[in-house]
Amino acid sequence: MSPEGVLWREVVSLALGDALGGRDGMCDSENAALVAQHQARRWFENGGPDFRTVCALADLDPQAIREHALRLIHG
Secondary structure, eight states, rough: HHHHHHHHHHHHHHHHHHHHHHHTOOOOSHHHHHHHHHHHHHHHHHHHHHHHHHHTTTTTTTTHHHHHHHHHHHO
C-alpha cells in the first residue's frame, strides 16, 4: 500500500476513535470532544461523498467500513 493509502486509513481510524469518544486529551474541553464525537458519528452514519472518497483513497470498502463502524457506535 502506498504511503498515501496508509495515511487515509489512519484518517478512518481516527474518525472511528472520535465516534467512540476516544479523544483522550486531544480536545481542549469536554464540549469540544463531544462535538468531535457527534461529527464523526454523523460522518459514518451519513456515508456521504466525503466518507466514500476517504474510503476509496484508503482502498477500503465504504459499505463494510460503515456497517462495522455503526455496529461499534450503536452496539
